[in-house]
Amino acid sequence: MTEFPKLMIVIGIVFILIGLLWTFVGKLPGDISFKKGNVQFYFPIVTSIVVSIVLSLIFYIIGKFR
Template identity: 35%
Template structure:
């Protein structure tokens, strides 16, 4: 369990350091991501982004287990 927490912390730290470049990726603005807005309220549902991230994480975990 300690390794999982350590690796998760390192990944979050790396993502934070790389955020200026990661924010330029079109994740969250892909076709299929839903945005509803009215007045001052905006609801963002990133369906396509969630599916893409899920597939990538599943592929990485599958490769790691082999």
């Protein structure tokens, strides 16, 4: 039962780091963005891949310590 609070703290730290990264980096090269008239489409494909890799590594490391 003591593992759950630690896991929640780690998840919170991960979200804070992702938020800071997103704030400072913003749009990565490779993200798709179209603007035509008053319509704008933005799909952060590279950002999504980077976040996925980082989260996978973090959860892999957490799994090693269980």
